[in-house]
Amino acid sequence: MSTKQIEEFKDQVDIPEGVTVTVNKHMVSFVGPLGKTHKSFRNIPINIEVNEGKVLLTAINQKKKDYAILHTARSIIRNICEGLVTGYTIKMKVVFSHFPITVKVEGKKILIENFQGERAPRITHSVGNTKVIPKGEDVILTGEVWTDVTQTAANIELKSKVKNKDHRVFLDGIYSFEKNKGIEK
Structure with missing residues (x-):
């Protein structure tokens, strides 16, 4: 598999100012100006890391289904971060x-x-x-x-x-x- 194809199975979400994100295994916790919440990604086959104001997402496998799941997880995290700032x-x-x-x-x-x-x-x-x-x-x-x-x-x-x-x-x-x-x- 080429490096370009492998890069497709990685994505990142920028964390807005005022929001902190922490990861504990598959549990992601969010704290923002409007409150705090958490989301479990136990049943979603991706790796999640927080690094320098960004959430890095990596799919475990390289199939079309995993590509779709990766972007679903990205949307969930982005919506929670935006919601903690604006609602x-x-x-x-x-x-x-x-x-x-x-x-x-x-x-x-x-x-x-x-x-x-x-x-x-x-x-x-x-x-x-x-x-x-x-x-x-x-x-x-x-x-x-x-x-x-x-x-x-x-x-x-x-x-x-x-x-x-x-x-x-x-x-x-x-x-x-x-x-x-x-x-x-």
């Missing part, structure tokens, strides 16, 4: 036609009450350090880790899904309509 925001809209839906937050629990007139609330949970703020007919999700914020939004959308009815007619639910970098207050 992420997702805005969701509460849509209903007859029964007014209310969203309440109790710790990590998110309660969706009066969905299609149901007596018991539908309950879902926020993932990671994601903050859920209901404001009238909007629900604002903010956090440092993009995967946690988007997974929380997906959990809310799935819990407010209409079942056993025609989804073209019954449009009730909570839907995301805006995704931004930066934490909105």
Whole structure:
């Protein structure tokens, strides 16, 4: 295999100012101005090193699949570093036609009450350090880790899904309509 092909299986991520990254075997810890988090790369076959403000990634094997996994790991690390500096925001809209839906937050629990007139609330949970703020007919999700914020939004959308009815007619639910970098207050 030529040296050019071997260089393709190496990549690096620049660490922004104010963010520190430490590696302990397969566990990568991040500390930034907005908080701290960690990510396990145990199931991803790459070697990770931190050197002079850069995270160096090397694939263990030289197959097409390993090339793709290497760039996935690069994107995960880059998104976490960016999120610890700027953060992420997702805005969701509460849509209903007859029964007014209310969203309440109790710790990590998110309660969706009066969905299609149901007596018991539908309950879902926020993932990671994601903050859920209901404001009238909007629900604002903010956090440092993009995967946690988007997974929380997906959990809310799935819990407010209409079942056993025609989804073209019954449009009730909570839907995301805006995704931004930066934490909105």
